[in-house]
Amino acid sequence: MKAAAPSRRDRIRAQLADLKMPGALEALDEVLTRVDGGGVTASEAIEQLLGAQITLRNNRRLEAAMRSSRLPAIKTLEDFDFSFQPSIKREQIDSLHELGFLERKENVIFLGPPGVGKTHLAISLAIAAAQSGRRVYYGALADLITSLEEAKAAGRLGHRLKILTYPSLLVIDEIGYLPVSQTGAMLFFQLINRRYERASTVLTSNKGFEEWGQILGDEVMAAALIDRLLHHCHIVNIRGNSYRMRKHTDLSKILHSPPAEPSPPTPKGTRARAKEKTTI
Ligand SMILES: Nc1ncnc2c1ncn2[C@@H]1O[C@H](COP(=O)(O)OP(=O)(O)OP(=O)(O)O)[C@@H](O)[C@H]1O
Numbered sequence: 001m002k003a004a005a006p007s008r009r010d011r012i013r014a015q016l017a018d019l020k021m022p023g024a025l026e027a028l029d030e031v032l033t034r035v036d037g038g039g040v041t042a043s044e045a046i047e048q049l050l051g052a053q054i055t056l057r058n059n060r061r062l063e064a065a066m067r068s069s070r071l072p073a074i075k076t077l078e079d080f081d082f083s084f085q086p087s088i089k090r091e092q093i094d095s096l097h098e099l100g101f102l103e104r105k106e107n108v109i110f111l112g113p114p115g116v117g118k119t120h121l122a123i124s125l126a127i128a129a130a131q132s133g134r135r136v137y138y139g140a141l142a143d144l145i146t147s148l149e150e151a152k153a154a155g156r157l158g159h160r161l162k163i164l165t166y167p168s169l170l171v172i173d174e175i176g177y178l179p180v181s182q183t184g185a186m187l188f189f190q191l192i193n194r195r196y197e198r199a200s201t202v203l204t205s206n207k208g209f210e211e212w213g214q215i216l217g218d219e220v221m222a223a224a225l226i227d228r229l230l231h232h233c234h235i236v237n238i239r240g241n242s243y244r245m246r247k248h249t250d251l252s253k254i255l256h257s258p259p260a261e262p263s264p265p266t267p268k269g270t271r272a273r274a275k276e277k278t279t280i
């Protein structure tokens, strides 16, 4: 007896498998049932199938990025409660998540006291970048410096700097919490110098720029570093309460009195171009 000819549904299934589109393949039956039931039009069905494939691809990219980028957690824009932090301009954060700054090799700096969401937003930018297929890498400043110091001691500094220059987006978190040695500051400068105008860096700090000289133990180097960072840069200055302390408002008020606000970017010795072109 002759085998029955494959149905159209079977042929679509085979085509999606051939095209390696498992997300669309998995969604196919459900989408076709909706079409048969008159719930969606043909164009809506195509949109839903392709959407299912894109979602799967983005999730896979994210999983791969989580393995290679050392992101400490998954934090997304959707999880961020803007009503808790009214000093943040939502349009600015939404626009950054469209990732044009990566194309333009611009930097982003989140400034503000503890717990206001600096790391959260830096990670959510990195996740958006990873989902769009970009290579991302995350490190707290102290850890990045340690890795550079170790590479230097092993005679592999050039190689390590190359690796850290490669990602389209590098997050350098927690500038200002731990002291940096003189060699560490020099290595940090070298890293920023390498990435300058080549790839975007997203930084977070609890300290205003005028304190970076003290953090790095060298006012001149800090000014040169800030100069490069601010040349093409978006600054998000967050003023508000710690989200971690939201259930302890009285204690939070005591700890943040007077409020630890970072001051605006007026580093000594910064060339005029930095001020002019900074996007705030
Ligand atoms: N507006 C917010 N909506 C939802 N979650 C938030 C918000 N702000 C912060 N969080 C959460 O609160 C915690 C602390 O935030 P985060 O680590 O981003 O703070 P931070 O500004 O980096 O602080 P620190 O300077 O101490 O590193 C995280 O779990 C983060 O996801």
Ligand SMILES: [Mg+2]
Residues within 6 Å of the ligand: 118, 119, 120, 173, 174, 204
């Ligand atoms: Mg943080």
